[in-house]
Amino acid sequence: MIESYNYHGNYPAAISLYKRTIEEGQPVLANTFNVVLKSYSRMQDVDGARKALNTMRSFGYEPKLRAYNELLLCYGDASFTSEALELFDLLREFGPEPDFYTYAMIIKIQGEAGKVQEANKLFLDMMSVGILPNLVVYSTMIKMYCQNFDMVKAEEMFKMMLDDNxxxxxxxxNIMIEGYCKNKQMSRAEDVVFEMLRSGLKPRENTLSELVRGYVLLGLHDRAEMLTRAVRGKGMELQDRDYGKLIISYARRGQRSKVEGTVRKLLEKGHAMTTRLCNDLIMAYILCNDLEKALTVFESMKKRGVVCDPWTYTGLIDGVVRRHGYNCEKAADLFTEWKGKQFAETWEDGTVFVNLVPYSVCSALTAVWYGTPLLEKYSNVNVSWF
Known part of the structure; x- marks a missing residue:
């Protein structure tokens, strides 16, 4: 039954039954201990795994490599990096001799912890004892180098992998593309994208987002546009945020026709106008000094049932006040409408704020209200946290 619980992913039940079996003094097979160690590993319960290993010894079973591998995996899942390396060193010195899975796990643990030198040494040690790395191990090493902005080493590892067939x-x-993007090597990232497409593989959405964002940040708008066309030609779609980046980049350059052309093409393909896309379109019109159009999009959102979130109101209020292209009373009306809605934002520490107002909007509205007839009308509105 313990094995069955573990197999179906019910690790708490497997552990509970194991404890009850031990308490009742019933016999436990060596393989059952291995299964229980796996359950503790999946639960990231290091103390439980250690106790199970000691209990295994008290039953007269000498733990095999499988048991130690499960404990090593538990250390890795629980981010016990030093303990994992210490256990690995003990295995190499006293046995049982580490196998492929042991090396693969310890390299992954060190690599994910950002310990480049340790991971690289373990990788070389692995090959020196005649154990060849597989795709997972190479992937771990490549990802580690990319995260440490060492694309030269990442390329060397990638080439080594291909040389090993x-x-x-x-x-x-995807790892290589994102690594190049973070290093602002956009041409290399693009080369890998097209290499993927030629191989019949498709980049994931987040990877394409990194590439589009990188082009826009570097001001390479034409390259971003070309990539968008190429991706859509292969039957893939960018995310709303990527189209939003393109729309905003066109607006910043005063290319209103491209803003509207991009949106029109999306609508022709049946793409829904989501809150995020509408917010970006509103901001684009504000950047193009067309507040009438921005407010038209806002009204269309409400009529079509598209949710107006805090960013919708933030963009409009900020645009209305700072551009001075519309009646300032409209900004106050928008703020009052926003105040009447319930928007909740949860911070990392669990604190929940309702109707969180950005400082820029507070400053803009305060500047408008003070010294104007609007002050008396909206004096009951608290421009602060509430």
Whole structure:
């Protein structure tokens, strides 16, 4: 039954039954201890795994490598990096001798912890004892180098993998693309994207987002547009935030026709006008000094049932006040409408704020209200946290 619970992913039940079995003094097979160690590992319960290993010894069973591998995995899942390396060193010195899975796990643990030198040494040690890395190990090493902005090493590892006749999968390509983007090597990232497409693989949405964002930040708007066309030609779609970045970049350059053309093409393809996309379109019109159009989009959102979130109101109020292209009373009306809605934002520490007002909007409205007839009308509105 313990094995069954573990197999179906019910790890708490497997552990509970194991404890009851021990308390009742019933016999436990060696393999059952291995299964229980796996359950503790999945629960990231290091103390429980250690106790299970000691109990295994008290039953007269000498733990095999499988048991130690489960404990090593538990250390890794619980981010016990030092303990994992210490256990690995003990295995190499006293046995049982680490196998492929042991090396793969310890390299992954060190790599994810950002311990580049340790991971690289373990990788070389692995090959020195005649154990060849597979795609997962290479992927771990490549990802580690990319995260540490060492694309030279990442490229060397990628080439080594190909030389070992290990074919790169979509995950490895995505890691390389995102690594190049973070290093602002956009041309190399683009080369890998097209290499993927030629191989019949598709980049994931987040990877494409990184590439589009990188082009826009570097001011390479034409390249971002070209990539968008190429991706759509392969039957893939960018995310709303990526189209939003393109729309905003066109607006900043005063290319209103491209803003509207991009939105028109999306609508023709049946793309829904989501809150995020509408917010970006509102901001684009504000950047193009067309507040009438921005407010038209806002009214269309309400009529079509598209949710107006805090960013919708923030963009409009900020635009109305700062551009001075519309009656300032409209800004106050928008703020009052916003105040009447319930928007909740939860911070990382669990604190919940309702109707959180950005400082820029508070400053803009305060500047408008003071010294104007609007002050008396809206004096009951608290421009602060509430």
């Amino acid at each position: 290990i074919k790169a999968d979509a995950s490895v390509f």
